[in-house]
Amino acid sequence: MRTPLVMGNWKLNGTKDSVTALVNALKEPANNAAGKAEVAVCAPAVFIGMVENLAQGSKLAWGSEDCDIHTSGAYTGENSPVMLREFGCTYAIVGHSERREYHKECSNYVAQKYQAAQQNGLIPVLCVGESEAEFDASKTMDVVREELKAVIDLCGIDSFKNAVIAYEPIWAIGTGKTATPEIAQKVHADIRAYLATFSQEVADGVRILYGGSCNAKTAPELFAQKDIDGGLVGGASLKADDFSAIIAAAVANA
Ligand code: PEP
Secondary structure, three states: OOOOEEEEEOOOOOOHHHHHHHHHHHHHHHHHHOOOOEEEEEEOHHHHHHHHHHHOOOOEEEEEOOOOOOOOOOOOOOOOHHHHHHOOOOEEEEOOHHHHHHOOOOHHHHHHHHHHHHHOOOEEEEEEOOOHHHHHOOOHHHHHHHHHHHHHHHHOHHHHHHOEEEEOOHHHOOOOOOOOHHHHHHHHHHHHHHHHOOOHHHHHHOEEEEEOOOOOOOHHHHHOOOOOOEEEEOHHHHOHHHHHHHHHHHHHOO
16 A cells, blocks of 8 residues: 655745745645645755744655765765755655756766665655657656666665655656656556566555646546556645645545
């Protein structure tokens, strides 16, 4: 039995005022969802302390959008998993396609981030997914398998007992082009089948979120799919009403 998870990824957005309003507005939907679905927001590092103060005592969890492979030292500008944990983060997104693309993060480096997060008490949310050209060339699973294999090689298949996978087709992120529920379900099932070649138990238990222009309109059908366990939500997570409707869709399908 997998508990659905709805996670916001705020990316490089927010002000002190908007963060305060958003977190305050999400506490009640998160509390109401408890027991049926989990809700989390991943914030820019500079806001994480604020989110901790605002969300503490509610069922709204929070996390980071990335984390470094080091815990401390001369790594200017980075965020240590130990520090993120100290500020109450439950989750750390690793390998988001924007990091893979703009920061040239390869799968082996992402796997090290995943490992550092997990070793320091964070639950890594490993993003995987193909570009539009790769989708058109039917290379989706080649790409996704390579991204998963890097983690399996470094951390072992059992590490997915304490991790989340987010399938995010790059062509759907921020474009308004959501993968159809059928396309998304097929990839999620293929991911589970791939993991099952290493461990059926892990394949059955790991939560696989869908991400890519998931919104209040598309979430109900996406979340109704057998292998979709919630969503990683960018743009629509910045609006309390939209995100609350997505949470409600996860609860309805729990
Ligand atoms: C994301 O960046 O993780 C994402 C899914 O973005 P959007 O929902 O805006 O497509």
